[in-house]
Amino acid sequence: MEKFIRQQGLVAPLDRANVDTDLIIPKQFLKSIKRTGFGPNLFDELRYLDEGYIGQDVSKRPLNTEFVLNQPRYAGASVLLARRNFGCGSSREHAPWALTDFGFRVVIAPSFADIFYNNSFKNGLLLITLDEDTVERLFNEAQGVEGYRLDVDLAVQTVNTPSGEAIAFEVDSFRKHCLMEGLDDIGLTLKDQDAIDSFEARHRTERPWLFRDGQPV
Amino acid sequence: MASQTLYDKLWDQHLVKQREDGTALIYIDRHLLHEVTSPQAFEGLRLAGRKPWRLDANLATPDHNVPTSFKERAAGIAGIADETSRIQVQTLDDNCNSFNIEQFTINDARQGIVHVVGPEQGATLPGMTVVCGDSHTATHGAFAALAHGIGTSEVEHVLATQCLIQRKMKNMLVRVDGRLGTGVTAKDVVLAIIGEIGTAGGTGYAIEFGGSAISDISMEGRMTICNMAIEAGARVGLVGVDDITINYLRDRPYAPTTAQWDAAVADWRELTSDADAAFDKVVVLKAEDIEPQVTWGTSPEQVTNIHGVVPDPAAVSDETEARGIVRALEYMGLSAHQKITDIKLDRVFIGSCTNSRIEDLREAARVAEGRTVAASLKQAMVVPGSGLVKAQAEAEGLHEIFLAAGFEWREPGCSMCLAMNADKLGAGEHCASTSNRNFEGRQGFGGRTHLVSPAMAAAAAIAGHFVDVRDFAPIPTSNTNAA
Ligand code: SF4
Numbered sequence: 001m002e003k004f005i006r007q008q009g010l011v012a013p014l015d016r017a018n019v020d021t022d023l024i025i026p027k028q029f030l031k032s033i034k035r036t037g038f039g040p041n042l043f044d045e046l047r048y049l050d051e052g053y054i055g056q057d058v059s060k061r062p063l064n065t066e067f068v069l070n071q072p073r074y075a076g077a078s079v080l081l082a083r084r085n086f087g088c089g090s091s092r093e094h095a096p097w098a099l100t101d102f103g104f105r106v107v108i109a110p111s112f113a114d115i116f117y118n119n120s121f122k123n124g125l126l127l128i129t130l131d132e133d134t135v136e137r138l139f140n141e142a143q144g145v146e147g148y149r150l151d152v153d154l155a156v157q158t159v160n161t162p163s164g165e166a167i168a169f170e171v172d173s174f175r176k177h178c179l180m181e182g183l184d185d186i187g188l189t190l191k192d193q194d195a196i197d198s199f200e201a202r203h204r205t206e207r208p209w210l211f212r213d214g215q216p217v
Numbered sequence: 218m219a220s221q222t223l224y225d226k227l228w229d230q231h232l233v234k235q236r237e238d239g240t241a242l243i244y245i246d247r248h249l250l251h252e253v254t255s256p257q258a259f260e261g262l263r264l265a266g267r268k269p270w271r272l273d274a275n276l277a278t279p280d281h282n283v284p285t286s287f288k289e290r291a292a293g294i295a296g297i298a299d300e301t302s303r304i305q306v307q308t309l310d311d312n313c314n315s316f317n318i319e320q321f322t323i324n325d326a327r328q329g330i331v332h333v334v335g336p337e338q339g340a341t342l343p344g345m346t347v348v349c350g351d352s353h354t355a356t357h358g359a360f361a362a363l364a365h366g367i368g369t370s371e372v373e374h375v376l377a378t379q380c381l382i383q384r385k386m387k388n389m390l391v392r393v394d395g396r397l398g399t400g401v402t403a404k405d406v407v408l409a410i411i412g413e414i415g416t417a418g419g420t421g422y423a424i425e426f427g428g429s430a431i432s433d434i435s436m437e438g439r440m441t442i443c444n445m446a447i448e449a450g451a452r453v454g455l456v457g458v459d460d461i462t463i464n465y466l467r468d469r470p471y472a473p474t475t476a477q478w479d480a481a482v483a484d485w486r487e488l489t490s491d492a493d494a495a496f497d498k499v500v501v502l503k504a505e506d507i508e509p510q511v512t513w514g515t516s517p518e519q520v521t522n523i524h525g526v527v528p529d530p531a532a533v534s535d536e537t538e539a540r541g542i543v544r545a546l547e548y549m550g551l552s553a554h555q556k557i558t559d560i561k562l563d564r565v566f567i568g569s570c571t572n573s574r575i576e577d578l579r580e581a582a583r584v585a586e587g588r589t590v591a592a593s594l595k596q597a598m599v600v601p602g603s604g605l606v607k608a609q610a611e612a613e614g615l616h617e618i619f620l621a622a623g624f625e626w627r628e629p630g631c632s633m634c635l636a637m638n639a640d641k642l643g644a645g646e647h648c649a650s651t652s653n654r655n656f657e658g659r660q661g662f663g664g665r666t667h668l669v670s671p672a673m674a675a676a677a678a679i680a681g682h683f684v685d686v687r688d689f690a691p692i693p694t695s696n697t698n699a700a
Contacts, residue, residue, distance in 0.1 A: 016544070017537045018416060018516050022656040027637045031282065031301035033256035033308050035369075051644075051662035054301050083537060085417040088450065089656060091352040092254065093368035114420055114452050115352055119368035172384070174238040185370070186265070189378045192234055192242060196380055199233040199244055200271075209473035209481045210246045210345060212273040 002124040003182035007105045008151040009078030011142040012068055019082060020089035021116060025098040029054055038094055039101030043069065069102075073146050081138055082109040087116025096120040106152050108159065110135050121175045122185065126154060128169045154180060220491035222388045223455050224423040227363035227488070231346050233380055242380045246345040247362075249331045250277035250318070250372070252309035253637070254350025258373035259312040269316055270379040276340050277313050278321040279306045280330045282637045285600050285627035289639075293324050302638060316376075329603020329629040332356040332570035336440060337605055339469025343458050343485040348375055353570050353653065355446040358455040359439035360462055361488040363423075365452040386453065387421055387497040390490075392428035395504035400687035402580065403438030404572060404651065404670035406430065406502075407445040408510035412520040414500055419451030422498065425490060426456050430504035436465040437574045444571045445653050448517040457489030511557050511683055512655045512668040514545035519655075521557060523673070523685045529553035548657055549665050550645060558683050560667065563646035565590075565597040565678040566660070567624075567671050569634035572651035573602030575609050577671040581651075582615040584675035584686060590623035591681030598625040598640065600632040624678065636661045649677040 029041045031054055044052040047069060049062040063070050069077070080099070086109040087095060096119050099107065107120070108128045120127050130138075141161070142148045151160040154176060158166040178185065189196075204211050221229070233242040255277070262268070269275060282302035289296050294310060297303035306323060313320035321327040321334060328334070332353050335341040341357040347364035348354060350372040357364035371381060391410055411418075424446050431439065439456045446454025456462075463482055466472045473481040508522035519542070521528075530542040530553065546552060551560070567573070567581050578601060590597045599619050601607035607629055610616055616626045633640040634652040642648050642664025651674050652659075655666040669677065676686040 017541050020516075020654075020656045022635075022654070022659050026658055026662075027635050030253050030637065031299075031305050033260075033305060035257045035260075045658045045662065085420070085450070088416055089352065089654065091350060091354075091366035091368050093257075093350075093370060096368075111417060111420065113417070113450060115366055115368060115447075119370065122368065122370040172239060174236065174240045174382070177238075185382060186267070186374050186377045189242065189374065189380055189382065192380075195234045195242070196244070196270075196378065200379070203244060207344065207481075207484060209477040210342065212471070 001122070001182045001184065004105065004124050004126050004154055004179040006151070006153045006155070007078060007126070009105065009149060010074065010076055011079045011081050011138070011148050011150050012074040012077035013081040013139050013142045014068055015083065015139060017083040018085045018088055021087060021092050021095040022089055024087070024095040025092065026052065028052065030092060030094050035097055036101060038098035039103070042098040042102040043067070076103065078103055079106045079108065079150050079152065080104050081135065081142055082107055083135070084110040084132070086112050088113040091115045091119070093119045093123070096123040096125045100125050108135065108138065121179060124179065124182070126152065126179060128152070128159060130159070130167060130169060134167060220494040222490040222494040222496060223361060223425055223457050223488060224363070224386070224388055224453065225494070227344065227346070228385055230344065231363065240382050240384055243346060243383045245348050245375050245379055245381055246274060247335070247340060247347040248275045248375050249335055249347065249349035249354070250275060250309070251281055251331050251349070251351065252279045252305045253281045254369050255312065255372055256305065256308045257369045258350070258376060259316065261373040262376055267377045269318065269376045272317055274379065275318045275376070276335070277309060277318055278328050278331055278334055279309050279323055281631045281635065282306055283323055283630040284638050285630050285632045285640060287628055290324065290628045299639070326604040326608065329606065330570045330573065330631055332444065333573060333602030333606065336360065336436070337469070337603055339466055339472030342466065342472065343462060343488050348381065352447045353444050355452060355454040356440050356444040356570060358443040358446065358453055359436060361455060361458045361485070363453065366447065386423045389419060389422040389424045389451070389498040389500070390496040391424055391426050391500045391502070393426070393430035393502045393504050394428045395430055396433065397430050397504045397507060400672065401507055401509060402670040402672060403434055403441040405507055405510045407442045408512065408517065408520050408668060409502060409507045411445065411449045411517045412510070413502060414449055416448060416516050416518045417450040419446060419449040422451050423453035423455060424449065424451040426454060431456060432459065435576060436461055437576045440574070441571055445517070448653055458485045509670065509673050509686055511673065513549065513551060513557065514542065515548055515655055515657050516541070516545070517653070517655060517668060519545055520668070523557055523683060525557050527551045527553055527555040527557070560647060561593065561682045562649050562677055563595050564642060564648040565594065565674050566600070566633040566648055566650040566652065567598065567674050568600030568602065568632050569652035570602065571653045572671050573600060573606065575606050577651065578606070578610045578615050579613070581671040581675040582618045584672050584689065585622040585624065585679065586618045588622055588679045590678045593681040594678060595646070596625065597623060597678040598627055598633065600627040601629050603629050622679070633660050635659060649674045649683065
C-alpha cells in the first residue's frame with residue numbers, strides 16, 4: 001500500500017449527500033478482475049452523458065461539462081470535499097480503487113458509511129470526518145476561490161487552509177500507523193498467529209459444530 | 218457477569234485479541250465468496266505466496282453475473298455471452314479449484330445468491346461470525362450470527378488469517394411492538410424502519426430487531442429485515458434465537474450432526490440479549506402503524522406508504538435533504554404531491570437476496586394467481602434466489618401460476634437487482650422491484666427503481682401501476698407465524 005504522510009492538493013467539491021458506491025463506480029465496471037484501471041470510470045454516470053461499458057475508450061465519450069470533475073479549474077484535484085454519508089451502499093472496494101486511481105488521496109465529509117470507511121484506509125485513501133459547519137465553510141471557500149488547495153498533514157492530524165487555519169481531525173491510531181507506514185494488515189495479523197491458533201483450538205473444543213474438517217464439505 | 222446484548226455476546230465469543238489501540242482481532246467462522254469481490258483477493262494471496270487458513274470455513278457460489286435465461290444458462294460458464302462476466306465466473310471457478318475451496322458451481326442445484334444459499338444449507342448458524350465481500354451479508358444476522366459485509370482486502374485477510382481487524386460497534390435496538398396487519402410483510406417493516414431512522418441512522422451500530430412483531434415473523438421474513446440493515450447504515454442486523462430459528466435449522470445439510478445437535482441448541486438458546494441489557498439507542502415502532510411501503514426516490518429512506526404522495530422539497534427544512542429530494546424527483550421523473558398509486562410501471566422484478574425465497578414467491582403467486590400482467594408492462598420477471606428455491610417453487614406449481622399470468626420464470630441469480638447481467642432497465646423506465654437499492658442507475662442506466670414487497674410487486678404487475686395489495690386481493694397474513 002502506498003504510504004500517506006502529507007498531501008497538499010487541489011480541492012474538488014462534490015456537493016451532494018448520500019453519494020453511494022454505485023454512483024462512485026457503477027456495477028458494469030466491477031467485472032474487472034484487477035485492482036487498477038477504474039479511474040476513467042469514477043462517477044461514470046455523473047461524468048459522461050452516455051452509458052459506459054467496460055473496456056471502452058473514454059476519450060470519445062460526451063462529457064457532462066457541468067459535473068465538478070469535468071471543470072478545468074478542478075483538473076488534477078487530489079482532495080475530494082463531500083457531503084454526509086459518503087460511500088453508502090455496497091461493500092465494493094472498487095469504490096476506493098476508483099477514487100485513488102483517479103488521483104484522490106483524501107476525502108473530507110461530515111460522515112462516511114462504515115464499510116467504505118474501512119475499505120478506503122486499506123488502499124491509502126485518507127478519509128477525514130469534520131463537522132457539518134466546517135465542511136460547509138470549506139465548500140464555500142473551495143467553490144469561491146479558484147485553485148483552492150488544502151494541506152493535509154496526517155502526522156499531526158490537521159487540515160491546513162490557505163489562510164493558515166489548522167483544523168484538527170480524529171483518526172484511529174491503528175489506521176494512522178498503517179497509512180503512514182504503508183503496512184499490509186495481513187502481515188501484521190499473522191504476527192499474532194499463536195493467539196489465533198490457541199483461540200481456534202479452544203473454539204473448536206467448545207463449539208465443534210462450527211468446524212467441518214474431515215467431513216466432505 | 219454484567220448484562221449483555223446479543224451483539225456483546227457474539228463479540229466476546231470471537232475475540233481473539235484486544236489491542237491497545239482499540240482494534241480487535243475477531244475470529245471468522247464462515248466466509249462466503251462470490252465472483253465479483255474475490256478475484257483480487259485470490260490474486261493477492263497468490264502474489265504473497267499465502268494459503269487459506271482454514272478451508273472448511275469457506276463456501277463459494279457465482280451469483281452476481283450469472284445469466285438467468287434458461288438458454289444462456291444451459292451451457293454453463295462457456296455459455297455466458299458477455300465476455301467480462303464469463304471471465305469473472307471462470308476466475309472464481311479456477312480459484313476455487315486451485316485453492317481447494319468448496320463451490321456450488323453455476324449449474325449446481327444448490328447454486329444461488331450467497332445470502333439465500335448460506336442459510337438454506339445451514340451453513341449459517343447461530344453464534345457464528347459470517348462474512349462475505351458483499352454488504353447484504355447482514356442477512357445472516359437473522360440467525361443470531363454476527364454477520365457483515367467486507368471489502369476485497371478483508372476477503373483476502375480472512376482467507377489468509379481467519380480473522381478480521383474490527384472495532385466494536387455500538388448497540389441499537391429497533392423494537393417493533395404489536396402485530397402486523399394483513400398484507401403487511403417483513404419488507405414493509407424494514408422499509409418503514411429505514412424511513413424512520415434514515416440511511417445513515419444505523420451507521421456505527423449493530424442493530425438488533427426485536428419486539429412481538431419480529432418474534433411473529435418467519436426466518437425468511439427476518440432475513441429480509443436483517444438484509445436491509447445496511448440500507449439503514451448498519452453493517453450488522455440481528456435477531457435473537459427462538460424456536461423459529463432452531464426449527465428452521467433442523468436437518469439442513471451443513472447444520473450440526475445428530476450427535477452435536479443438542480449441545481448446539483443449548484448453546485444457541487443463550488443467544489438473545491439479556492432482559493436488562495443496555496442499548497446505546499432504542500427506536501420503537503408500532504406494527505399496527507406500518508402499511509405497505511413504496512420508495513419514490515433514489516435512496517431507500519425516500520419511502521412512503523401506498524396511500525402516500527411524493528413529498529414537496531419546499532416543505533423540507535434541512536437544505537441538504539431538500540436538494541436531495543429535488544435531485545431524486547428529477548431523476549425519477551416524478552413531481553411533488555403526485556400520488557404513489559398514479560406511478561405507472563414499465564417492468565416488475567421479483568427476486569434478489571431480500572425477497573427471492575420460497576415464502577416470497579408464494580406471496581407473489583397468491584396475488585398473481587388467475588390474473589394477468591397488465592398489457593402496458595414491458596416485462597415482469599420472477600427470479601428465484603437459488604436452484605433449490607426454484608425446485609421447491611416448481612414442485613408447488615408456482616411457476617405455472619407466474620407463467621400463466623405472463624411473468625417470466627428465470628434461473629437463479631442476482632439478476633436485475635444490480636443488472637450486472639443482461640437483465641436491466643432501460644433509461645427512464647419505472648420498475649417495481651423487491652430488491653434493496655433504488656440508487657440511480659442501480660437496475661440499469663437511467664432506470665427508476667421503486668422498492669416494494671413481493672405481494673405489492675405482483676399486484677403492481679397486474680395493475681400496471683402501484684395499488685394497495687390489501688384492496689387488490691384478499692390475501693392471508695404473509696410470512697408470519699410460519700415455523
Ligand atoms: S441480490 Fe442484489 S443485493 Fe443481493 S447479493 Fe445480489 S446483487 Fe447484492
